[in-house]
Amino acid sequence: MSAGKNEIKNLVIEWNELLAQEKYMEALDLILYDNTQQIDGEEWIWTPERLEAxxxxxxxxxxxxxxxxxxxxxxxxxxxxxxxxxxxxxKENRLENIEISIDFFDDVISADKAEIWGISKLDYKNIIGEIFFDGIPIDGERSDLTALFWIIRVSENDITLVFRDLHMM
Known part of the structure; x- marks a missing residue:
């Protein structure tokens, strides 16, 4: 794997910075691998407007x-x-206290779990972990917003992040 936890954390911080600059398309492009998801049985596509909303x-x-x-x-x-x-x-205190939880899975995701999680378009067998970015700063304060990402293996040595969701925890 070409990225460790520090590199992944830095990528999530870079994503946050794009949101802070209101560059929603760039934020999606930075990490997006396939933005089509199934939510409550309906196809959902993240757009810059939906990310801003x-x-x-x-x-x-x-x-x-x-x-x-x-x-x-x-x-x-x-x-x-x-x-x-x-x-x-x-800055130093904020970065030190940022909560980015990176978990790598021990096993390959099963077809049943992929269906439960609403994964329909991604190659779920290459999802090797997940990220929870808790407390996204809004208007200068830590918020209850949490961003979720999948960690996906795209080759033997490379991974990418897929944005899953942004919601209150």
Whole structure:
């Protein structure tokens, strides 16, 4: 494998920085291998607009800003943004306390587990682990947003990350 846990963590931080710069397409392109998923039996494709919506709705990307204001009132803050970890005045503390959990699987994922997890388009036999990026910083504060990624082997020596979801834990 050509990347260890530090390299994977740095890639997730780079992804966060793209979100902080509102470069949602670049964030998807950085790690995306196949963005089609099955969610509740329906095909779901992550787009830059849905990724942005997942930020301001705290993980409910199917709602628009107008939907959120109708549901929660005109005062609902639809301008929330991801905060940079690298330009933060308390950068060292933030980076030290960032919670990126990287777990490598001991066994190959079974077809049954792949179906339960909604994996339909990816080669689930090459999924070798998962990442939970907990506490994505929003508007300068640690939030309840968590990003989930798959770690996928693309060749004998190379891996990539696949963005799975952004939701409140």
């Amino acid at each position: 997942a930020v301001f709705t705290y993980g409910q990307p199917w709602y628009s800003k107008e939907d959120m204001k109708q549901l929660y009132g005109l005062d609902y803050p639809v301008d929330s943004k991801v905060t940079s970890l690298l330009t933060d005045s308390d």
